[in-house]
Amino acid sequence: xxxxxxxxxxxxxxxxxxxxxxxxxxxxxxxxxxxxxxxxxxxxxxxxxxxxxxxxxxxxxxxxxxxxxxxxxxxxxxxxxxxxxxxxxxxxxxxxxxxxxxxxxxxxxxxxxxxxxxxxxxxxxxxxxxxxxxxxxxxxxxxxxxxxxxxxxxxxxxxxxxxxxxxxxxxxxxxxxxxxxxxxxxxxxxxxxxxxxxxxx
Numbered sequence: 188x189x190x191x192x193x194x195x196x197x198x199x200x201x202x203x204x205x206x207x208x209x210x211x212x213x214x215x216x217x218x219x220x221x222x223x224x225x226x227x228x229x230x231x232x233x234x235x236x237x238x239x240x241x242x243x244x245x246x247x248x249x250x251x252x253x254x255x256x257x258x259x260x261x262x263x264x265x266x267x268x269x270x271x272x273x274x275x276x277x278x279x280x281x282x283x284x285x286x287x288x289x290x291x292x293x294x295x296x297x298x299x300x301x302x303x304x305x306x307x308x309x310x311x312x313x314x315x316x317x318x319x320x321x322x323x324x325x326x327x328x329x330x331x332x333x334x335x336x337x338x339x340x341x342x343x344x345x346x347x348x349x350x351x352x353x354x355x356x357x358x359x360x361x362x363x364x365x366x367x368x369x370x371x372x373x374x375x376x377x378x379x380x381x382x383x384x385x386x387x388x
Contacts, residue, residue, distance in 0.1 A: 194229060248309070266330055274343070277346075290306055318338075
């Protein structure tokens with residue numbers, strides 16, 4: 188690894204650690220420089236701003252999540268099972284990754300615009316990923332024709348509701364229960380006998 192790449196890696200790792208510990212808003216470039224053991228000016232040779240540094244880190248997180256989600260796919264299983272496996276892997280990653288936990292907490296508690304924007308981007312990327320899987324399933328005839336974008340949005344948001352919002356005032360749901368509810372309220376509607384309004388007749 189050359190010195191240029193090595194220093195950039197140091198900076199990114201230090202920033203990710205600082206964002207995880209203190210949050211994005213409370214992190215300063217001086218802190219990042221100190222944690223990376225570089226001068227603050229060195230950071231600006233790689234990143235124009237703290238926002239750009241956050242974007243770079245979140246881009247890496249998105250790549251990691253997509254990799255994990257693809258690893259969850261089993262070619263021997265039907266679409267209905269794979270989509271649950273993918274969503275479970277995505278949300279397990281988000282709930283266990285220190286930086287995403289801190290950023291989600293900051294969006295909720297402070298509403299920092301830069302953090303809100305990158306987390307919205309993460310949502311869009313995950314919905315687009317699920318949409319691709321839906322389109323592939325339709326092309327294979329595994330599910331009936333539907334609005335892939337809307338269906339991906341519903342799937343993703345339903346998992347958020349069951350994993351996050353429900354737990355705010357209720358006992359957490361087990362993965363098995365979430366899978367049952369997902370089948371009951373959504374996936375059965377994608378079968379060839381679907382009569383739900385988001386499916387094309």
